[in-house]
Amino acid sequence: MLSKAHPRYESLVLRDKIVKASKEGLLADSAMIAHGRGEAFDYLLGEKTTIPAKRAMYVTVALMILSKNPVISVNGNTTALAIDEIIEFAKAVDAKIEINLFYRTDKRVDKLTQLYKDHGYPEILGSNDDDIMYINEIKNPRASASKTGIYSADTILVPLEDGDRAEILSKSGKNIITIDLNPLSRTSKMSDVSIVDNVVRAIPFMTKIADDLKSQDKELLKGMIKDFDNKTNLEESLNSFKIKEDIQ
Secondary structure, X not given: OOOOOOOOHHHHHHHHHHHHHXXXXXXXXXXXXXXXXXXXXXXXXXXXXXXXXXXXXXXXXXXXXXXXXXXXXXXXXXXXXXXXXXXXXXHHOOOEEEEOOOOOOHHHHHHHHHHHHHOOXXXXXXXXXXXXXXXXXXXXXXXXXXXXXXXXXXXEEOOOOXXXXXXXXXXXXXXXXXXXXXXXXXXXXXXXXXXOOOHHHHHHHHHHHHHHHHOOOHHHHHHXXXXXXXXXXXXXXXXXXXXXXXXX
């Protein structure tokens, strides 16, 4: 039993979610390594949402609201950490949710599909029963894409993503958004909008601002997107990391 008095309580709760999801067969063997890497960056970030991250979130919501076919791509880690929050956000911006795995197996896909159904989201894309297409330029199992989802999407949110797919999807003319705690990652650099924050903070925040932005004039949303520069925002995000040299 985790004690709420522990100074690392929230971080330990997230770690426990990953451990449980791994035991349930939802994650790849390397999933806990990936989570640990993100945890380290979040620690250096102060485990808080920065101004550059919020700026990127507003642009993300604006993009998804204006898009004709926005899709949220989910893997095992994202699902384990924030499945209910992802479902709520998808509904808020009228986006689809699609399973996409680097280490894809029918068994893992079935487990994730059932989990989304159990959480009240039966229309999950990317399942073994879906009409799956393949993006030729991607040379790994993440090439799979639902015909009505990622394959035909104009905007894709790819939290906890790999850089290869982010780059290829962006070059194909799609708007690519990532949530990545590492501003130096290839994914962050190759995406059109990079949110340097923890997915468990970013998704609920974007849900909160979605209703406000949906009521705004579309020209205002277009202006927000036009004025956003991802490279500049990443540089500001990097400056948000607090690393003290004078250890007492």
